[in-house]
Amino acid sequence: MTLSRRTVLKGSAAALATGFTLNGRAPAIAQAANRTLKFIPHANLSSIDPIGTTGYVVRNHGYMVYDTLYSFDSQFKPKPQMAEGHEVSTDGKTYTIRLREGLKFHDGEPVRSRDVVASLKRWAARDGFGQTVMALTDEMPIVDDRTFQFRLKEPFPLLIEALGKPSSPVPFIMPERIAQTDPTTPIKEAIGSGPFRFLANEWVPGSRAAYARFEGYVPRNEPIDGHAGGKVVHFDRVEWVIIPDPATATAALQRGEVDWLEQPQGDLLPVLEQSKDITITSYDPIGTVVLLRFNHLHPPFDNPKVRQAVLAAASQNDYMTAMVGNPKLFRECKSFFPCGTPMSTGAGGEAMVADLDKAKAMLRDSGYKGEKVVIISPTDLAYLHTLGLVTEDLLKRLGMNVELVATDWGTVLARRASQEAPDKGGWNIFHTTAVGVEFMSPTSHLALRGHGRASWPGWPTNPTIEKLRQDWIKSGSLDEQRAIAAQMEREAFTAAPYVPIGQYQLPTALRRNLTGLVAASAPFVWNIRKA
16 A cells, blocks of 8 residues: 555645646636635535435535534534424423524525425435334424424434434435425435525536525524534635545645645645645544445345454454554544444454454355455545455455446445345445444444345344344433443444444645634534635
């Protein structure tokens, strides 16, 4: 991997030395008004439906356009956002939620209770936590235009937490006419009530997306706090500039052609650190977890013994060194809940021995018949492609038949949704990351579900995990929750729904004249100013 890093560094240096300018128009971009923010997202915006995919680039688009009933503060407590507040009946089975006055959508229509109910139903059809909520819900009657209810079959203290969950898919609120779109059919309009309007006529997938400040948005009258609080916007316009090549993106930021590079490649951080005009920081206080995900529907990873062999072979240090480089930015974390969070116990983590010889013996005993392993890997997300290359090398050394399919992230997202066999457009392995807050709780941990084809891509079936999840939801104390979480982790290290391959602080790079970056699990534009 050292040679690869040197090659990338040389590419970046060459781009800078030759005076590269984005689209050949550096002067025009450098003189952009202070009321415009130019942002390089980590991937192409290939979809505008934040319910239809868990891809973070679409989630981040969702936060620009939509709002939520509740949002998590910096202590991970749900606070009212679109909601004015709520009341709970004495038996704990009826929640009455009232909307803030004056909420309106970008098309000028007021936000009504029926919009909220339709949005929550569409979200719940695609979200594990939402499915739990709806399974416990008898009905959601509308009281008036600003008031609706959850009438539950039994008390469910985690309801408000579910409505404020920051993990994908986020329960964004959209107009009823759009929310009535079948959950499996992508929406065609991005109309919300959030701080920015999506400029659909300027959207060119693979090139750019643009947003304009929504004049009708009224932020909460309180300080910003994590995902919660007053979303005060200081830009009239935000432009997403899609630049897949890391060296090109680095050059654009250094020359002032853009203001913010969401995810600079680790190998290029030394180039950025040399500039007095750029700040390298991190917006996520917990960090990001990294995983190798198996497809449980097809050989060879329908066999748990084959999955266990790969888990035993994987070295977190090798993966994280290749992906991140700087050891100050990553840590080994042999746990299915993020290290440093309340549910992380590491129970069963001794299965990750990083012993290739032992793993080879396990693979021989597993009954592996030489089936091809198709790894789908996005070349336009260099950090994920690096993981694909490490896995390709590891599995070949393990003695497996491997094919690496290198393509763009949009194609990876589309292909990973396929449940077909790998030779018919499906897959066996993909790599991804998740912000730690998404995997903190069994309620929102998409990758730790075991309900078969209804699960997140990978589709494991594990009744034990599902029962423990329900036990956790019904548990009454933190000690009880931690005990159940330990059982879940122990089972996960045996069943291997995926391989946890580390945890890191994701760096982000901004021009130094930007201030007010919010500490949260997503790159929020509100609160940021440009000097």
